[in-house]
Amino acid sequence: MDSQNPALQDVKECFRQQVSKLDLFEAIDFISENRKQYQYLSFSIQIPSVDALAVLEQYPDKDTFQYYWEKPSAEFSIAAAGSLARIQTTGQQRFRNASDLGKELLNTVHHITNLKHHLASVHLLGGFSFFDHNIGKQWREFGAGSFSLPEWVLVREGKFTVLTVTKKIESTASETDIYNSFVDTFDRLDRICDAGTYHIESKKTFTSEINTPDTDSDDYRKWVDSVENATDLIKSGEFKKIVLARELNVNLREPVSDTRLLNHLRNQYPDCYSFLISQNGESSFIGSTPERLASFHDREVLTEGLAGSISRGKTASEDAVLEYELLHSQKDLSEHAFVLDAIEENLQRFSDVFEHPITPGVKKLSNVQHLYTPVHARIKEGVSRTEVLSRLHPTPAVGGYPRETAMPYISKLEHFDRGWYAAPVGWINANGEGEFVVAIRSGLIKSNEVRFFAGCGIVEDSNPQKEWDETNLKFIPMLTALEHARK
Secondary structure, three states, X not given: OOOOOOOOOOHHHHHHHHOOHHHHHHHHHHHHHOOOOOOEEEEEEEOOOOOHHHHHHHXXXXXXXXXXXXXXXXXXXXXXXXXXXXXXXXXXXXXHHHHHHHHHHHOOEEEEOOOOOOOOOOEEEEEEOOOOOOXXXXXXXXXXXXXXXXXXXXXXXXXXXXXXXXXXXXXXOXXXXXXXXXXXXXXXXXXHOOHHHOOOOOOOOOOOOOOOOOOOOHHHHHHHHHHHHHHHHHHOOOOOEEXXXXXXXXXXXXXXXXXXXHHHXXXXXXXXXEEEEEOOOOOEEEEEXXXXXXXXXXXXXXXXXXXXXXXXXOOHHHHHHHHHHHHOOHHHHHHHHHXXXXXXXXXXXXXXXXXXXXXXXXXXXOOEEEEEEEEEEEEOXXXXXXXXXXXXXXXXXXXXXXXXXXHHHHHHHOOOOOOOOOOEEEEEEOOOOEEXXXXXXXXXXXXXXXXXXXXXXXXXXXXXXXXXXXXXXXXXXXXXXXXXXXX
């Protein structure tokens, strides 16, 4: 296959220039001769740069798997749709089972590309629920662990864009049928990658208002009760910290556009990871999280401690004062230390290298600033990436410390089903590259029903009113994006 410059070429033409009929027929013959191993055929090609979210927004099949991932400041995005196969796991071994099943699935894909780029590969996309089992009605289609092999995945890194298309090869299909199937798919993708043909939805006038609970509400009284029970348990020595979260239900008269909401989030929070996962079009789990759980490159692992927060100032001076208060707050420093201690405890024994700065810095977002410590590790030979994830999740920033004693109390003290909130979501490919985030600052959208989630760390001297105010602060990004999506 001869690589061509994709500039000024359409997607279908890129395919025809980078993949000849002879290449494809040889690949089909290879699969036929190795039918016991291979069931799927996949091609990666370079295409002109496009806006990945716009491509997903224009994708016509809304009742199938859809996925989006972007960190704008890193100039990195992923869009994907169509599910050829789906891995589902549950129970205490769900991370290990997902790893085993994922390797088995990837081994059945015969992938061809002339690109040397590390992202020109087959990807599995998905995540896990917060708890080992997930049977809640609102989250049923997501399950406790789910990863999909998409029909197409578009990955953009800087100015380089790679498109990977995968097909299941039926034993009865002829070489010409298979070739035409790929051509048809690239032709279809060609249309949704061409901004000149995009359909733009007209603006609508929405009449329903968004109302949030105040301190006279039942929600507030339940919150105060939960926090007071948690601090009593801490004082009695049950655990040192627990993270409690709130669910904010918003019922609207009109459906909400998940991609419009996500577009606002990615533009407003370029240093965060914006994501969207829809299993079958019935609901979308979306968010824009500042917290990376782990990124993988060969044996190198990058993770971070992100705990302890305060608001942003309206002036530079006020912002500096708030940053100073955060860096000297014993409550926040203690909460942050729990997170770092847990990361070290759960990761160091699996690593040849483990290092991080001695003191935390501050990560500033548009509406909040957090104590932040980056962590670098090099995992030992034979340690799987999902084993690392299972050790890191949940961090004390979303669970508690010690984890084993705090975790059982979360579902007892909270009044909703977390589902995939605060859980690992992300992607991994056949080259061993991958990245997972902690799905906070997130929400579940189902037509005109919206559920947003926000939590905070409870320690011995936590004040229910202050923690309520902190969760309200953390709701702002999603509520603001919702208002934008409805305009």
